Amino acid sequence: MRVIAGTARSLPLKTPTRQGTRPTTDRIKETLFNILQNEVPGSVFMDLYAGSGGIGIEALSRGAKKTYFAENAPEAISCITQNLLFTKFADRATVLKQDAVAALSSVHEKHVDVIFLDPPYGEGQDRRVLAALGSMPYVDEETLIIAEEELRADFSYAEELGFDIVREKKYKTNKHVFLRKKA
Numbered sequence: 001m002r003v004i005a006g007t008a009r010s011l012p013l014k015t016p017t018r019q020g021t022r023p024t025t026d027r028i029k030e031t032l033f034n035i036l037q038n039e040v041p042g043s044v045f046m047d048l049y050a051g052s053g054g055i056g057i058e059a060l061s062r063g064a065k066k067t068y069f070a071e072n073a074p075e076a077i078s079c080i081t082q083n084l085l086f087t088k089f090a091d092r093a094t095v096l097k098q099d100a101v102a103a104l105s106s107v108h109e110k111h112v113d114v115i116f117l118d119p120p121y122g123e124g125q126d127r128r129v130l131a132a133l134g135s136m137p138y139v140d141e142e143t144l145i146i147a148e149e150e151l152r153a154d155f156s157y158a159e160e161l162g163f164d165i166v167r168e169k170k171y172k173t174n175k176h177v178f179l180r181k182k183a
Helices: 026-035 054-061 074-087 100-104 125-133 156-161
Strands: 044-048 066-070 093-096 114-117 144-150 163-170 174-181
Touching: 026 054, 026 163, 026 174, 044 054, 054 066, 054 074, 054 114, 066 100, 074 093, 100 125, 114 125, 125 144, 125 156, 156 163
Parallel strands: 044 066, 044 114, 066 093, 114 144
Antiparallel strands: 144 174, 163 174
């Protein structure tokens, strides 16, 4: 796994070896950031269920002002920390060593521009996070939320939580669902 583009382009990243971590492939990451190219520069970005931190580090490399990483697995936290030091982005990052939902209350920003979440597939974690995000003061109609899930995942519940699905990008085995809070 590596940084695809930006100031840390081509730098390799460490990844956790534990079961349950599935880093987003370089190809999918590149597609995602092509979609996000106008959203990332100057943004406040959140990488929930961060794993190695690859998505948040890609955002920093492409000009995000600040990135929050939420992760509670010790080996993954170690990888994120090492990767931030190696890419020299530690000064623009905050690593929240806790469950993603609990971490949301630790963010004290007026506005967060982009929130990426990649929870374990099929466990309903995305619903828990969206329910919590609905009440966070830094999430508004301008905040773009991207959830990575398995292809068959159903996001029909998003509307009852106050979110609109604005886009869906499908890959071979998974998809990205793009959401915004209803006005």
